[in-house]
Amino acid sequence: MAKSYTRTGLILFALCVLSFLLVTGASALQVNETVNGFRISFDAINDTNMVAKMWSNGSIFAGNPMKKPTNELANGVAVLAGNSSDPYDRWGMCLIFVLKNPENTSNIEKNMTKNNTKKYIGVFNIIVDNHKALLLKTGNEPSDPLMEYEAVYWLDEVNGEATKLVAVMSRWPDKETEKLLNTIHVEEIPANMPAY
Secondary structure (H helix, E strand, C coil), rough: HHHHHHHHHHHHHHHHHHHHHHHCCCCCEEEEEEECEEEEEEEECCCCCEEEEEECCCCCCCCCCCCCCCCCCEEEEEEEEEEECCCCEEEEEEEEEEEEEEHHHHHHHHHHHCCCCCEEEEEEEEEEECEEEEEEECCCCCCCCEEEEEEEEEEEEEEEEEEEEEEEEECCCCCHHHHHHHHHEEEEECCCCCCC
16 A cells, blocks of 8 residues: 555656656757857757857858948857758857947847848847847748747947847747747856856
8 A cells, every 4th residue: 555655656746847847948958158258058949959159250240131330340159059950941049249349239230120131020129138139030921930030139238339249040930939039148258267
């Protein structure tokens, strides 16, 4: 009789733990990378089988819809996660652009919408990583299954100018992109602090 109660108790405990893991999203892959002075973390899509780190010290400002700022890029880093065998080429990533001189943040945000060539563009104001952010949803139609998302915010904005732009981009489905935007965290590592 005692064995039966013990077994029932263990089964109930296992079910509680399993339901807790499912509710808290423990099955998501936690990406946590340090690249060139920045620590970047976020939850990736469950079938992720590739995480890539990239950096640049040149003047290239990535080939995306943002118009190149008038000043040069001092540092650029990125972390990308996805499934290398995905036929739809779905991925999520975080890019950080550090400019040599402060840039007018409103100009960059306006250029994002003006220079976009997609037929459908949805523009939203949201909060990402405790920062005010601009989110673009772009596709060929409002219900495009391959919708692209891009959220941008500034790490160091003061009086409408900044030098550190964070761009969170995703080609994941809505639910996974929402998880990416809710879990993204960017932290600048001080020069005298060791990077692990």
